[in-house]
Amino acid sequence: MKILVCISNVPDTTTKIKFIDDNKKLDTTGIQWIINPWDELSLTRALDMKDDAASGVQKVTVAHVGLGSSEPTIRKALAMGADDAIRINAEPIDAFFVAAQLSEVIKNAGFDIILCGIESSDYNGSTAGGMLAEFLGYPSVSSVSSIKSENGQIIMTREIDGGKEIISMPVPLVAIIQKGIAKEPRIAAMRGIMTARTKPINVSQPITIESLTEVINYEMPKPRAACKFVDPENPKQLVELLQNEAKVI
Amino acid sequence: MSVLVFVENWDGKFKKLTFEIVSYASKLAELLNTSAIALSVGNVENLELEKLGKYGAQKIISATNEKLNVLDNRIYTDVIADFARKEGAEVIVLANNITGKALAPRLSVNLSAGIGSGVGKLPISLDPFVVFKKVYSGNAFAHVRIKSRIKILTLAQNSFEVIETGNNASIEQHKIQVRDEIFNTHVQEVQKQTGKIVLTDADIVISGGRGMKSPDNWPPLVELAGLLGGALACSRPVSDEGWRPHEEHTGQTGKIIAPNLYIAVGISGSTQHIAGVSSSKYIVAINIDKDAPIFANAQYGIIGDAVKILPKLIDAVKEVKGK
Numbered sequence: 001m002k003i004l005v006c007i008s009n010v011p012d013t014t015t016k017i018k019f020i021d022d023n024k025k026l027d028t029t030g031i032q033w034i035i036n037p038w039d040e041l042s043l044t045r046a047l048d049m050k051d052d053a054a055s056g057v058q059k060v061t062v063a064h065v066g067l068g069s070s071e072p073t074i075r076k077a078l079a080m081g082a083d084d085a086i087r088i089n090a091e092p093i094d095a096f097f098v099a100a101q102l103s104e105v106i107k108n109a110g111f112d113i114i115l116c117g118i119e120s121s122d123y124n125g126s127t128a129g130g131m132l133a134e135f136l137g138y139p140s141v142s143s144v145s146s147i148k149s150e151n152g153q154i155i156m157t158r159e160i161d162g163g164k165e166i167i168s169m170p171v172p173l174v175a176i177i178q179k180g181i182a183k184e185p186r187i188a189a190m191r192g193i194m195t196a197r198t199k200p201i202n203v204s205q206p207i208t209i210e211s212l213t214e215v216i217n218y219e220m221p222k223p224r225a226a227c228k229f230v231d232p233e234n235p236k237q238l239v240e241l242l243q244n245e246a247k248v249i
Numbered sequence: 250m251s252v253l254v255f256v257e258n259w260d261g262k263f264k265k266l267t268f269e270i271v272s273y274a275s276k277l278a279e280l281l282n283t284s285a286i287a288l289s290v291g292n293v294e295n296l297e298l299e300k301l302g303k304y305g306a307q308k309i310i311s312a313t314n315e316k317l318n319v320l321d322n323r324i325y326t327d328v329i330a331d332f333a334r335k336e337g338a339e340v341i342v343l344a345n346n347i348t349g350k351a352l353a354p355r356l357s358v359n360l361s362a363g364i365g366s367g368v369g370k371l372p373i374s375l376d377p378f379v380v381f382k383k384v385y386s387g388n389a390f391a392h393v394r395i396k397s398r399i400k401i402l403t404l405a406q407n408s409f410e411v412i413e414t415g416n417n418a419s420i421e422q423h424k425i426q427v428r429d430e431i432f433n434t435h436v437q438e439v440q441k442q443t444g445k446i447v448l449t450d451a452d453i454v455i456s457g458g459r460g461m462k463s464p465d466n467w468p469p470l471v472e473l474a475g476l477l478g479g480a481l482a483c484s485r486p487v488s489d490e491g492w493r494p495h496e497e498h499t500g501q502t503g504k505i506i507a508p509n510l511y512i513a514v515g516i517s518g519s520t521q522h523i524a525g526v527s528s529s530k531y532i533v534a535i536n537i538d539k540d541a542p543i544f545a546n547a548q549y550g551i552i553g554d555a556v557k558i559l560p561k562l563i564d565a566v567k568e569v570k571g572k
């Protein structure tokens with residue numbers, strides 16, 4: 001069985017976000033780029049499955065749509081233990097564009113399980129995974145918090161409101177991964193970092209396709225009003241504020 | 250032309266979220282000089298369906314089939330896309346919840362429709378069609394233009410007021426066919442907590458962080474939640490340590506919530522935590538450290554030891570609420 005993990009290259013989650021060019025572009029100076037946190041957890045789970053001989057997973061590949069500048073992020077995925085990588089050489093314009101590019105390289109490549117993170121921490125769209133599944137005509141399960149393979153069937157847990165469902169599904173499939181899938185992301189060991197240098201990154205050229213959306217400009221959130229402090233000896237004051245001023249209780 | 254709003258049901262019932270998205274769709278339809286059509290998928294009784302009219306739906310389509318009792322993303326996408334084509338939908342509205350996130354992207358590809366996800370208000374302009382959405386986990390907002398003829402919007406929970414208009418809507422029942430051969434979601438087991446307020450639906454959320462020191466210190470938080478009719482949440486280290494169940498973890502990698510009131514106790518307010526709660530209408534912070542970043546995001550704060558403050562706060566709530 002072959003697993004593909006789609007990875008997105010995003011600013012470190014503690015980055016101070018700033019924009020340039022009339023708020024039209026992200027200011028990338030000094031930004032540390034990382035594997036999108038959910039994709040990193042998905043990759044961790046894929047590698048754990050491969051380590052478990054009983055799961056029948058032989059290979060883990062990562063795929064990424066981006067320019068050469070995102071190769072360090074791909075190398076990091078290889079250092080974590082992915083066997084090889086595919087990079088589609090294009091600026092990721094929107095999720096539709098990205099999913100279309102990914103589907104093109106995936107459609108005849110024989111992957112059984114495709115993992116996508118539920119959200120990328122830049123555009124917060126929660127869309128690429130489902131779009132990819134529809135492009136491929138594969139079934140998809142969203143909000144997946146556990147996945148394993150058993151006798152050729154894939155068993156997943158998906159979150160529903162106020163609970164969970166255990167689902168089985170035949171391959172090929174797209175699983176859209178959320179929290180719970182792995183506790184901590186796998187840390188690349190020194191050996192992994194060394195071998196990552198020689199692992200193949202296969203670069204393919206993009207297909208021509210129009211994006212469906214475009215960002216016109218950005219805006220910073222309005223600063224919140226200053227916090228009103230209440231005497232710790234008299235929390236009743238807080239309750240009164242919540243009741244009479246905020247009117248929320 | 251129409252605005253089509255997809256409404257899911259929970260054991261045959263709708264909830265506040267449903268009425269928010271129907272209100273939103275109706276308002277949008279009004280701006281576009283067209284009508285709002287609600288599409289309910291799965292078994293819902295007429296008495297419940299009629300409620301959708303109250304929030305401005307002019308027509309209610311109820312599509313039923315055995316297979317629709319389970320959420321199979323492909324089958325649901327087929328059904329919604331079919332009705333969208335039949336009704337000439339120009340905009341499709343879904344909730345930005347678990348189900349909406351599962352279906353909107355598939356619909357997007359099916360209908361070549363661009364998505365504005367997690368929007369919190371009506372579009373900034375209709376021509377060009379521009380929406381306002383949170384990006385970088387709440388650290389910024391973007392004006393996003395949707396270029397396609399058909400548009401899909403997913404509405405953030407608790408961001409749009411429900412508006413009662415009192416329309417009398419017509420209900421159309423459709424027993425539909427589905428493509429059995431693509432049904433692939435075999436549910437083996439369902440685990441549901443009953444009687445608990447679902448965290449993402451809660452108006453009031455009481456949340457504890459590492460500053461609570463030990464799971465043994467949770468009873469006052471549980472009591473406070475009970476008194477206020479709220480749900481419980483926690484920061485990531487708390488669920489990682491197993492002090493509280495994973496379902497309660499809020500933040501960038503946990504649940505993203507938008508209650509009216511979020512009370513953060515012993516939570517420092519890291520950017521990743523704030524990413525999950527920044528849409529709360531009011532944030533209250535209780536923290537021993539006056540410089541904790543959580544205070545920069547809170548409207549009300551108490552500086553002090555939570556273990557000492559909570560009993561007093563509980564007494565005050567009991568007094569004010571007359572319990």
Ligand SMILES: Cc1cc2nc3c(=O)[nH]c(=O)nc-3n(C[C@H](O)[C@H](O)[C@H](O)COP(=O)(O)OP(=O)(O)OC[C@H]3O[C@@H](n4cnc5c(N)ncnc54)[C@H](O)[C@@H]3O)c2cc1C
Nearest residue numbers: 458459460484485500501502515516517521522537538555
């Ligand atoms: C990729 C990534 C994703 C992440 N996602 C999330 C996420 O989704 N959600 C999340 O919460 N975190 C997330 N984190 C972790 C995050 O960075 C913080 O480590 C975490 O939020 C801190 O939790 P905390 O506030 O409970 O603990 P701490 O930061 O340890 O804060 C404890 C607070 O309690 C206060 N305190 C101590 N004693 C008392 C007392 N007696 N009374 C009152 N206050 C007291 C302290 O002053 C302190 O402010 C993520 C991190 C990364 C790298």
